Amino acid sequence: MADDNRVYLFDSTLRDGAQTQGVDFSVNDKLAIAQALDRLGVDYVEGGWPGANPTDDAFFGAPPAFNRARFVAFGMTRRPGRSAANDPGLNALLNAKTPAVCMVGKSWDFHVDVALGISRSENIDMIRESVAHAGKSVDEVMFDAEHFFDGYKANPQYALDCALAAYQAGARWIVLCDTNGGTLPHEVERIVGEVTAKIPGARLGIHCHNDTENAVANSLAAVRAGVRQIQGTLNGLGERCGNANLVSLIPSLMLKSNFKVGLTEQDLKQLTHVSRLLDERLNRAPNRSAAYVGESAFAHKGGLHVSAVEKDPRTYEHIEPELVGNRRHIVVSDQSGRANILARFREVGLDVEADDGKVAALVETVKLREYEGYAYDGAEASFELLARRALGSVPGYFRLARFRVMDERRWNVRGELVTESEATVTIELKGEQLMTVATGNGPVNALDTALRKALLPHYPELGDMRLVDFKVRILTPQAGTEAITRVMIESADNAGERWSTVGVSPNIIDASYEALNDAITWKLLKSGAKSAE
Numbered sequence: 128m129a130d131d132n133r134v135y136l137f138d139s140t141l142r143d144g145a146q147t148q149g150v151d152f153s154v155n156d157k158l159a160i161a162q163a164l165d166r167l168g169v170d171y172v173e174g175g176w177p178g179a180n181p182t183d184d185a186f187f188g189a190p191p192a193f194n195r196a197r198f199v200a201f202g203m204t205r206r207p208g209r210s211a212a213n214d215p216g217l218n219a220l221l222n223a224k225t226p227a228v229c230m231v232g233k234s235w236d237f238h239v240d241v242a243l244g245i246s247r248s249e250n251i252d253m254i255r256e257s258v259a260h261a262g263k264s265v266d267e268v269m270f271d272a273e274h275f276f277d278g279y280k281a282n283p284q285y286a287l288d289c290a291l292a293a294y295q296a297g298a299r300w301i302v303l304c305d306t307n308g309g310t311l312p313h314e315v316e317r318i319v320g321e322v323t324a325k326i327p328g329a330r331l332g333i334h335c336h337n338d339t340e341n342a343v344a345n346s347l348a349a350v351r352a353g354v355r356q357i358q359g360t361l362n363g364l365g366e367r368c369g370n371a372n373l374v375s376l377i378p379s380l381m382l383k384s385n386f387k388v389g390l391t392e393q394d395l396k397q398l399t400h401v402s403r404l405l406d407e408r409l410n411r412a413p414n415r416s417a418a419y420v421g422e423s424a425f426a427h428k429g430g431l432h433v434s435a436v437e438k439d440p441r442t443y444e445h446i447e448p449e450l451v452g453n454r455r456h457i458v459v460s461d462q463s464g465r466a467n468i469l470a471r472f473r474e475v476g477l478d479v480e481a482d483d484g485k486v487a488a489l490v491e492t493v494k495l496r497e498y499e500g501y502a503y504d505g506a507e508a509s510f511e512l513l514a515r516r517a518l519g520s521v522p523g524y525f526r527l528a529r530f531r532v533m534d535e536r537r538w539n540v541r542g543e544l545v546t547e548s549e550a551t552v553t554i555e556l557k558g559e560q561l562m563t564v565a566t567g568n569g570p571v572n573a574l575d576t577a578l579r580k581a582l583l584p585h586y587p588e589l590g591d592m593r594l595v596d597f598k599v600r601i602l603t604p605q606a607g608t609e610a611i612t613r614v615m616i617e618s619a620d621n622a623g624e625r626w627s628t629v630g631v632s633p634n635i636i637d638a639s640y641e642a643l644n645d646a647i648t649w650k651l652l653k654s655g656a657k658s659a660e
């Protein structure tokens with residue numbers, strides 16, 4: 128017997144997610160994301176729109192092999208004035224030969240009048256005939272009732288007639304879409320409740336957009352009112368403000384409701400990884416404050432918080448971070464007390480007694496340096512080095528004797544503007560002075576290149592390290608061009624490690640050097656490099 132509490136998860140990252148401004152998936156991206164979704168345990172993976180573009184054609188031409196999910200192709204109902212059998216768009220959809228298709232059709236009379244410019248009865252014929260035609264060759268046909276909530280508010284009977292036409296033509300799921308994303312949770316709950324009563328027997332789904340930041344809340348409200356399929360995307364990608372974020376919905380359903388989904392507890396532990404895999408594919412920095420999976424989702428900063436979390440994490444955590452594959456962070460800043468410092472020591476494997484005088488001294492140092500402009504909150508690697516140096520446990524890998532950076536802005540003989548930087552770095556290693564010179568597209572790039580050129584022969588561990596983010600903040604804007612600057616650098620390596628460092632100086636190049644130096648030192652420390660000194 129079917130389980131009334133089972134909610135089916137339909138991922139639209141590769142279709143609605145591809146409609147996000149700035150997102151452009153390659154076929155390989157689609158393949159990697161689809162496979163990750165299958166491993167995660169979602170029920171349906173919508174791959175895109177066959178016939179819409181060469182990427183989707185290629186993807187559907189060599190579809191991914193799934194172990195758990197059903198592969199879905201998306202398309203729209205036949206065009207007006209054609210038969211379903213002779214509609215090229217519908218043929219492209221069905222020729223993808225996926226086990227399931229999801230077909231969008233209008234359900235708001237205003238859209239039928241304005242966007243399609245056809246009679247309302249013709250729209251209903253288009254829905255009925257397209258669904259029935261698809262049902263002849265496809266195992267599972269779903270109908271996305273576009274603008275259902277706006278349509279229902281304007282003309283409930285017409286919106287219902289559209290949904291009913293799809294249901295009677297054999298659609299396995301009728302998905303109610305909040306296409307413009309303007310509906311609020313109490314409206315969704317009321318309308319879904321009414322539709323459930325008016326089309327008894329229909330299996331209803333929900334597809335919400337996030338234009339009022341309510342897509343997740345709306346999806347949960349719809350489930351409470353009777354829907355059993357949720358369409359959403361990883362990290363909330365999607366047209367305009369995005370779709371309902373499955374990464375938030377999945378743990379909310381699994382850990383905080385009586386509804387069941389297709390994932391096991393073990394699958395749920397992949398959630399943070401899958402969310403970050405998508406960001407990696409899109410070359411985006413992960414959203415630190417993302418619910419459940421963000422770096423800050425279990426980061427504790429305030430001294431009062433940390434002191435309580437150290438006693439029992441439930442004091443300031445709504446779930447255990449490990450349930451979703453995330454982890455706890457204890458942040459050190461000027462909001463810290465001794466508990467923060469001690470917790471960070473433990474996290475990085477430093478064994479220090481609570482009453483060790485170095486702990487109180489380090490709290491003071493951190494507060495003073497934060498006052499000067501350092502921000503250890505976002506630069507955990509620099510904090511770790513500061514702490515280890517206070518305990519005298521960082522090897523001296525090299526010593527900078529001096530550097531000089533020159534910038535040039537000129538017009539070449541062809542009249543083109545050329546900007547170039549050149550850095551000369553002298554370091555001391557094994558009692559010798561080594562000088563290297565490098566050019567770069569900017570002063571920091573030139574400095575970074577020259578420094579690595581000098582160090583790489585002695586420390587091959589630096590070979591896979593790269594700078595992935597560089598942020599400059601003016602701390603004393605009233606000082607104009609004499610202002611103090613703070614530079615934050617994020618680095619990464621091929622093992623997937625990311626670490627952040629900070630430098631502060633009235634000279635932006637000097638601040639950058641300080642952050643670079645910490646980044647390199649941290650990498651050497653973590654790689655277990657032997658000091659060449």
Ligand SMILES: CC(=O)SCCNC(=O)CCNC(=O)[C@H](O)C(C)(C)COP(=O)(O)OP(=O)(O)OC[C@H]1O[C@@H](n2cnc3c(N)ncnc32)[C@H](O)[C@@H]1OP(=O)(O)O
Pocket residue numbers: 143146176178179180203204205206207231232233242243253273306366
């Ligand atoms: C709510 C949603 O997010 S639905 C998904 C939206 N996603 C996309 O649009 C991405 C992929 N789309 C595309 O690549 C293209 O729009 C295509 C290939 C589908 C169609 O391209 P074109 O044939 O050039 O049409 P175009 O995009 O300009 O306009 C859409 C046409 O479909 C019609 N149409 C819109 N919805 C429907 C529908 N449910 N059923 C039938 N026809 C529809 C429109 O009236 C318009 O017709 P017109 O050209 O006669 O005015």
Ligand SMILES: CC(=O)C(=O)O
Pocket residue numbers: 143231271272273274304305306307334336
């Ligand atoms: C189908 C769809 O993407 C929408 O209505 O928003």
